[in-house]
Amino acid sequence: MVKELLKGNIAIAEAAVRAGLQAYFGYPITPQTELLEYLSKRMPELGRTFVQAESELGAINMVYGAACTGVRVMSSSSSPGISLMMEGLSYIAGTELPVVLIDVMRGGPGLGNIAPSQQDYNQIVHGGGHGDYYPIVLAPANIQEAIDLTVLAFDLAEKYRSIVIVLLDGSLGQMMEPAELPPMQPLRESYPEWATRGAIGRERRIHTSIYLNPVEQEKTNLRILQRWQEVKKNEVRYKSYFLEDAEYVVIGFGTAGRVALSAVRAARAEGNKVGLLRPVTLAPFPAQQIEALAGSSKGILVVEMNSGQMLDDVMACVKGRTPVHFYGRPGGIVPLPDEVLVEIHRMTEKSGRLNGHPRDQWLERMVQHI
């Protein structure tokens, strides 16, 4: 295969097609619309199912139904649309079905704007829908990763009968980079033993998220948690840059992570021993790696395109063993490498404990933007 110059939204759509996507249900919303638009042409061309539903609620429930039949199924949306899907996601989780969802985040809360942001971290990583469930969350930082993780999403969804969400911001949806698409996989011919595809001549299989007997519901919850333990053991992924001899560590995912990479390189050029950890799986979270870095580094800087959501997860791993700093640009602003470099300087020049919570400290410095 050769590299092509691909736009994020299109690359994800074609990667899903080549991963054997059989049915897509969605509703347009910027900055994700090209994904749906592309599939509206591509899926029928291949004789596969594409439906633009009447709303995100309709779309996610069509996904739910199709998933019961064991087909490879996907939806995509952006922040406000994802919020509308939360009830359906909880039902899918409770029914233990494999589903892939793409969230191309925009600025908010509320209707917000269409600029790039990472505002959905908490909603996506820590549930969003009601109940104890644990979606796998993959966070690409470039177009090649967006392709590779979309393909992986389908495999993980089926392996763990889980929801897998590919979480990226609007700029990744809109930008172009050279990337290589995978070869076209043949569509599946056999279906998992749980799939409901007609019960003639055998016992009926029932998919439900209703367990009126709490004992059965508790069993289900524990089974879901047990499966999650397996995911945590097997599926943690991250990328590290310059960590071998790093005295200070920057942590950021997706676009914030790659912006931080530019700043870390600039800091290295100045002679500062700074490294970068970029989580690729937000769930499962690279907790062990961050715990180890907390023990070996003089400070950690978390960079996000929100007001500090992953920050809480990092702090839970650090457990106060090293000072944690925070820099964020919420609302649809992409931080620039120079801004992150200033924060690296602040971290490396300041020794000892921070005076208060890193988010409070950051907010004090942000008054100029209010």
Place this chain on the structure above:
Amino acid sequence: MQTEIIISGFGGQGVLFAGQLLAYAAMEQSLQVTWIPSYGPEMRGGTANCTVIISDEEIGSPVVGSPKVVLALNLPSLDKYEPLVKAGGLLIVNASMVDRAPQRTDIQTVMIPASEIAESLGDKRMANMVMLGALLGNLPILPEEAIAKVLREHTTERMQKLLSANLEALKRGMNYLVEKVK
């Protein structure tokens, strides 16, 4: 080695396409490249811009505060981006569409009547090619043949008849600079 280029102008001046040509040409040369457009709720006739980063290593941020190169195709773009060009960088201005000269003295500036040159070749919409030529002539980050090759490959059938004019526009941009700029 990394070069950041912002191309900015009115919607319809072909700034996004010019950026894509650079990106395709960089890819031809086995370089790393990112292309990112402004994609806000733009008005018809409003401004459009894209950022192209070309590098020989993995590209970090796809956006920059101070680009090395700016191609300003109209006055709002000159006003917006002149202050941002990195010291020692390059600012190329479409002189046909502005009423003032750049004021910075710590950067290299090139005033080229791109729209007029394009119009003399048959279509003022080729101003983007003249500007691209001015970039390559002044800062040879990519060979002319690479742009010519991708221009041939990524021009729609309907536009093929304009191909030789576009190639000429590119050349005129390059030559203009050779004459005017040391």
